[in-house]
Amino acid sequence: MLVNIKQSLIDGLTIASGSKSSATYYHSKDEQMKAIRDAIKAQYSLSKELPLIIATQKGATGRYVSEVLLNEFKQTQKGGACNIVNPIDWYDNGLSDKAILTALKNLDADSGFPYVLRLFVDLKKEKVNNERARKIVLGFIWGQDNLEFYAVKYRNKIAEVLKHVYGEKKTSILLSIAQRHVDILGDDVLGTEKEQSIITESIAKYYNGDTIKAFKLLLFLFRKVNFPFDEREFPILAEYQKAKTDITNISVIPEEVLLGLISDVKHPQYHTMWSTELQRQATKAMIRKNVKVTSVNQQVRQTKNTAKLGVEKQVDMKKATDFLALYKTGYETGFNDEIMDAIQALADKKKFTNFDYQNIGVVQDKSASMKGHKQESKNTPRAIADFTSLVLRKSAQKSVEVTTDGEITDIASAFIKLLKLERDVKYDAIFLITDGYENAYDGLTNEVIEIWRSETGSQIPVFQISPITGAEMDSDVRALGTGVVKMAINNPIALQPQIAGRMLEIDTKRWLENQVIALEAAPVKRNKKINVNA
Amino acid sequence: MNTRDFTEMLKGCRPVKDSDGNIIVQSIMNMQIVCLTTDKEYSLDTRFANPLTALKAGNRSYGEINFSNEANKEVIIPTQMAVMTKQSAQNHGMIKGGYLNKNASTTYHDAGCVQGSQTGHFRGTQEFRMIPVSIREMLFDTIGQNSGYSRIYPAIEKLGRDTKSNTGNYLDKYFNKYDKKLEQFIAHFERPRDLIGIIVLIDGEIVAIDKFPSFTYAEQVWEMMIRDCYGALAIMSELKDRTSNTEFTDTYTELKKRHQDNVVDLLEKALKKTKEMMTASVQEKIQEVLELTFDATLDKEGQDTSARAPKSYLLKTEGYVGQVITENEFNHLVSVVKRERFDPETLREINELRKMARNQDRFSL
Numbered sequence: 001m002l003v004n005i006k007q008s009l010i011d012g013l014t015i016a017s018g019s020k021s022s023a024t025y026y027h028s029k030d031e032q033m034k035a036i037r038d039a040i041k042a043q044y045s046l047s048k049e050l051p052l053i054i055a056t057q058k059g060a061t062g063r064y065v066s067e068v069l070l071n072e073f074k075q076t077q078k079g080g081a082c083n084i085v086n087p088i089d090w091y092d093n094g095l096s097d098k099a100i101l102t103a104l105k106n107l108d109a110d111s112g113f114p115y116v117l118r119l120f121v122d123l124k125k126e127k128v129n130n131e132r133a134r135k136i137v138l139g140f141i142w143g144q145d146n147l148e149f150y151a152v153k154y155r156n157k158i159a160e161v162l163k164h165v166y167g168e169k170k171t172s173i174l175l176s177i178a179q180r181h182v183d184i185l186g187d188d189v190l191g192t193e194k195e196q197s198i199i200t201e202s203i204a205k206y207y208n209g210d211t212i213k214a215f216k217l218l219l220f221l222f223r224k225v226n227f228p229f230d231e232r233e234f235p236i237l238a239e240y241q242k243a244k245t246d247i248t249n250i251s252v253i254p255e256e257v258l259l260g261l262i263s264d265v266k267h268p269q270y271h272t273m274w275s276t277e278l279q280r281q282a283t284k285a286m287i288r289k290n291v292k293v294t295s296v297n298q299q300v301r302q303t304k305n306t307a308k309l310g311v312e313k314q315v316d317m318k319k320a321t322d323f324l325a326l327y328k329t330g331y332e333t334g335f336n337d338e339i340m341d342a343i344q345a346l347a348d349k350k351k352f353t354n355f356d357y358q359n360i361g362v363v364q365d366k367s368a369s370m371k372g373h374k375q376e377s378k379n380t381p382r383a384i385a386d387f388t389s390l391v392l393r394k395s396a397q398k399s400v401e402v403t404t405d406g407e408i409t410d411i412a413s414a415f416i417k418l419l420k421l422e423r424d425v426k427y428d429a430i431f432l433i434t435d436g437y438e439n440a441y442d443g444l445t446n447e448v449i450e451i452w453r454s455e456t457g458s459q460i461p462v463f464q465i466s467p468i469t470g471a472e473m474d475s476d477v478r479a480l481g482t483g484v485v486k487m488a489i490n491n492p493i494a495l496q497p498q499i500a501g502r503m504l505e506i507d508t509k510r511w512l513e514n515q516v517i518a519l520e521a522a523p524v525k526r527n528k529k530i531n532v533n534a
Numbered sequence: 535m536n537t538r539d540f541t542e543m544l545k546g547c548r549p550v551k552d553s554d555g556n557i558i559v560q561s562i563m564n565m566q567i568v569c570l571t572t573d574k575e576y577s578l579d580t581r582f583a584n585p586l587t588a589l590k591a592g593n594r595s596y597g598e599i600n601f602s603n604e605a606n607k608e609v610i611i612p613t614q615m616a617v618m619t620k621q622s623a624q625n626h627g628m629i630k631g632g633y634l635n636k637n638a639s640t641t642y643h644d645a646g647c648v649q650g651s652q653t654g655h656f657r658g659t660q661e662f663r664m665i666p667v668s669i670r671e672m673l674f675d676t677i678g679q680n681s682g683y684s685r686i687y688p689a690i691e692k693l694g695r696d697t698k699s700n701t702g703n704y705l706d707k708y709f710n711k712y713d714k715k716l717e718q719f720i721a722h723f724e725r726p727r728d729l730i731g732i733i734v735l736i737d738g739e740i741v742a743i744d745k746f747p748s749f750t751y752a753e754q755v756w757e758m759m760i761r762d763c764y765g766a767l768a769i770m771s772e773l774k775d776r777t778s779n780t781e782f783t784d785t786y787t788e789l790k791k792r793h794q795d796n797v798v799d800l801l802e803k804a805l806k807k808t809k810e811m812m813t814a815s816v817q818e819k820i821q822e823v824l825e826l827t828f829d830a831t832l833d834k835e836g837q838d839t840s841a842r843a844p845k846s847y848l849l850k851t852e853g854y855v856g857q858v859i860t861e862n863e864f865n866h867l868v869s870v871v872k873r874e875r876f877d878p879e880t881l882r883e884i885n886e887l888r889k890m891a892r893n894q895d896r897f898s899l
Contacts, residue, residue, distance in 0.1 A: 405552070405553065416802050416805060440558070441566075441812075442562045442563070444782055452797060455797040456797050
């Protein structure tokens, strides 16, 4: 069993770190999704905990984590058998809960709030509404520090999710109670005992604030507001109400929400600010200039469009945390000093501490296929490859980088060039950053590596890092050959856990124990809830 | 009927080479492709529209396809394009390429059904695919024949046998079976900048040559040519259990016997030599084909016959068959395939004799 689990873990780390739901240069979205689902299904068949353990690893993609969580919510605690952790620890001592909450926390931190919402909407589509799922969803939504802002930005989605977990009837009851309290009773007046029980179970135990405030948010989400929001209590919602009649001088409402308001023919300013192309351009420019709540990453992504609108807006690139935004902007508008500095600064932040390898060689595939799919992921693999190479080089004391020449994927020539550049100190690891589709000829790199190994006796690891997983490889990486250790990444952050994961080839049991210990120590809990078991 | 030399057909084109002057040969299994490029002035990007966006297809009876050119530019219809539609209609295929003036339309009555007993006609569709290269020869051979709407069926049946895809008379069955594999196949090949043509080799022998009207045209049809058209050859190779090269290992082993260099230097030498050998082999094969002379027959069915319009010719010679769309000796589209039964060794013997004949002195006393 341990042998099977080991192989599944190694494959699972690769799939989880590289699998995307979007189309790649080679595969459609549906193919990618099917491959992810098949892989997760195979992991479940080995052990109930396996997909969750993998999903809690740093660098697991949003799509993979979402799929695993959806399965967990769907199957409740009873599905599958535990072969890694004692079932008593997994279920009764709350390890599974901690694993779910850790994965959810990572999903929120790495992929963002909308990704979590998408998962919750999937619960509705899949008709999942068991007690555990319900409590985790409510804890997550009502526990958001920034709920007022999210309520404006993702109003419909949040309402859809809440309506699903509460159910039609309870939603209606809650809205009725909220309306009555806001309109008549106020915060100090208690309702009936039954009402109190519903409020506690549905909102109060999850929300860190006055219940009356929660009621007002609830009424806003469900479009039942017949009162003005106080600027001091709800600065964002108050401005939203103002924007419904006048969108000038609005600064804390997201751009897309303002565009939604003004593009409605019923908006009082529609005919003066939106009915012609000229008006639309001017209004967009005004909104772009005024809004202050756009994230730095989004502002970086908007660079080209902002210039097109004729707006001069200072963006502090160095505050950007999304390397994809920086690189894609660079590919589109050119890499000026500001972008380059921001990329360097971000790579400094992301570099690996105590990296296992301190003198590394890096080969980077610069062929056309690394540019990605035209529509959905243009330049994404290329950006991942460029940034990964940079992070790797910053993480090691010494490094040499060679890129492929010309327009074909000739990794073999670049590999030999790298070997020629090896100085007195021998490389302790070589990284080949490529999609694995070589064409001069298929299998050539592996031949070169095998001969080099047999002739020199070198045992140093040669890692193939691919920013693309192939659906035809069941969401795995297309390997250059048997002489390389393949890894998939969508972010350099995924690299170190995978390299560390190689340890599990040596001592799988120890690796698994470490994961369980980490889970036990994870500082996560359902909001305001002491007992983690549903 | 007149004759056309192959050297004339590909004039202005040259193989894409690397910085060492080696022809870049892209390989997978026993299949190789060599990309051709040309000088910018010979790429007629401003004159010709891209076919996949400019053309719309429809028909009113079986065995014909009507193309309308929606662009304000002329368009060359790629060789043997198929309409594979989701409409409730019989899919159709062309047996050749064609030319259409700007905003014009024409009907090819020598097209054929490719979907067995499916009924119905399609309208205004751009759902195009390319017919696999392995049956090109059979389709070219039906040009000028009065074989009706079922003219493509025998070729599809052959494709089904060759690719074990149980097609019957349904081309879509082949694509349904192999689409995923063919998508992966595309990933192996890189389209170089300024592509104007492609030479395809199987087991080191040239089996297909295509030359397109412009760089943008080649860019647009590249994926479809690799996936739909040439991909069939790779599938057939795989079914025949053909394996990849190990040329590098062989070359290294050979070099090691004669050199005392350090490992990395020897690896570099072996790789350089491997590439040189691949280049030399391809160069030799291209040279052989260049000796060909084709009989050219004017093809009028569906083609624009006005005096100034480009003309379509069916090309035939020992071992090869194809089509050229030409205008005042400028070749816009060339498409040639090797006949399956043809052994290029025969061509070598013929060329050898020709060469000897050229070297002989004229008879004199």
